[in-house]
Amino acid sequence: EAAQKGGYDHYMRKEIHEQPSALRQALGSRVDVNAGTASLDVDFPQGYLESIQEIQLLAMGTSYYAGRYAATLFESLADVRATPIMASEYSYTGGRDPWRTLSIAVTQSGETADTLGALREASAAGARTMGVTNTLGSSVTREADDALFIRAGPEIGVAATKTFASQVSTLALLAIAVGRERGALSAAAAREHLEDLTGLPGAIQQVLDEEDRIRETAHELADSDAFFFVGREYGYPVALEGALKLKEISYDHAEGFASGELKHGPLALVTPETPVLAVLTDGAHPQETLNNVAEVQARGAPAIGVTSGTLEGGTLDEAFEVPDAGIFEPLVANVYFQLFAYHIANAKGRSIDKPRNLAKSVTVE
Numbered sequence: 001e002a003a004q005k006g007g008y009d010h011y012m013r014k015e016i017h018e019q020p021s022a023l024r025q026a027l028g029s030r031v032d033v034n035a036g037t038a039s040l041d042v043d044f045p046q047g048y049l050e051s052i053q054e055i056q057l058l059a060m061g062t063s064y065y066a067g068r069y070a071a072t073l074f075e076s077l078a079d080v081r082a083t084p085i086m087a088s089e090y091s092y093t094g095g096r097d098p099w100r101t102l103s104i105a106v107t108q109s110g111e112t113a114d115t116l117g118a119l120r121e122a123s124a125a126g127a128r129t130m131g132v133t134n135t136l137g138s139s140v141t142r143e144a145d146d147a148l149f150i151r152a153g154p155e156i157g158v159a160a161t162k163t164f165a166s167q168v169s170t171l172a173l174l175a176i177a178v179g180r181e182r183g184a185l186s187a188a189a190a191r192e193h194l195e196d197l198t199g200l201p202g203a204i205q206q207v208l209d210e211e212d213r214i215r216e217t218a219h220e221l222a223d224s225d226a227f228f229f230v231g232r233e234y235g236y237p238v239a240l241e242g243a244l245k246l247k248e249i250s251y252d253h254a255e256g257f258a259s260g261e262l263k264h265g266p267l268a269l270v271t272p273e274t275p276v277l278a279v280l281t282d283g284a285h286p287q288e289t290l291n292n293v294a295e296v297q298a299r300g301a302p303a304i305g306v307t308s309g310t311l312e313g314g315t316l317d318e319a320f321e322v323p324d325a326g327i328f329e330p331l332v333a334n335v336y337f338q339l340f341a342y343h344i345a346n347a348k349g350r351s352i353d354k355p356r357n358l359a360k361s362v363t364v365e
């Protein structure tokens with residue numbers, strides 16, 4: 001087993017460090033930056049992409065947060081309504097036109113019962129379906145009309161890490177392809193986003209190189225009462241994912257909020273013992289979020305921010321930078337959150353790869 005961990009103490013840390021290579025696999029042969037195109041081996045019927053009115057992202061756990069990130073990508077790059085739906089709640093939603101809906105099940109394992117259940121319902125109602133998965137031959141690939149592989153390589157740690165980055169990036173390629181097909185995205189804009197995407201392996205490597213510093217911060221804050229993560233737009237799903245990661249493996253209380261939501265309730269929980277971690281990069285409206293962060297600092301909470309390095313006003317207690325990656329900067333910021341969660345859990349001696357009560361793949365509803 002030690003050999004399989006490739007010199008790392010835990011699969012999770014190994015998988016965090018595998019993100020640059022996983023993304024090269026997901027993107028490499030599919031992207032032609034100069035042409036502004038992404039080829040995905042999915043043959044939609046002629047005219048289908050122009051006809052769709054809604055894209056649904058059906059998923060659970062980390063995959064659901066990847067679906068939330070992707071929903072915003074579809075809305076902004078392809079100008080199509082996109083709705084992330086917690087798959088276990090799918091049965092209780094209505095008012096849709098399935099004939100003009102593309103329902104995408106986002107599932108690393110391809111076996112999550114809640115997600116497969118939602119996919120079956122969508123299909124029965126007449127939607128075209130697609131599985132976005134890491135697992136060749138999984139149930140989702142057999143049941144969906146189309147399959148799109150995220151090519152992340154095996155992920156053993158129960159807490160998903162590299163697959164989140166690969167899900168978002170692969171769905172970004174789809175959003176770009178759909179945006180081009182629907183005439184919503186210019187060739188120049190497509191090129192810019194593809195350049196940002198192909199730069200992700202290098203950008204994430206720079207974050208990984210900062211591991212010592214994030215470990216120190218994690219150790220300083222390890223005994224806090226609770227941890228709050230905040231962000232806007234693309235920073236919001238990353239705040240939710242950052243909190244999920246921390247609670248899964250450290251068993252500490254952690255919650256993610258839209259930064260604008262803080263003053264509508266969560267602020268009552270803020271004390272000097274509740275650090276707030278904020279996504280303050282491009283793609284996450286850093287200046288607005290910084291105002292929200294000032295409110296928690298006024299209550300004595302330590303503020304840790306991940307920035308693009310261009311913030312004006314406001315002083316963070318600790319700042320971490322990400323390289324330029326446009327609207328994918330929050331995805332890069334997420335790597336700091338993964339390392340933060342890992343080092344808090346490790347300092348507490350938790351069972352990182354197999355947290356109590358959790359399973360890698362949940363095959364019951």
Ligand code: G6P
Nearest residue numbers: 061062063107108109112160359
């Ligand atoms: C479980 C795992 C999570 C995962 C979720 C969805 O809860 O512990 O890490 O995000 O299932 O899994 P999937 O395979 O559908 O992506």
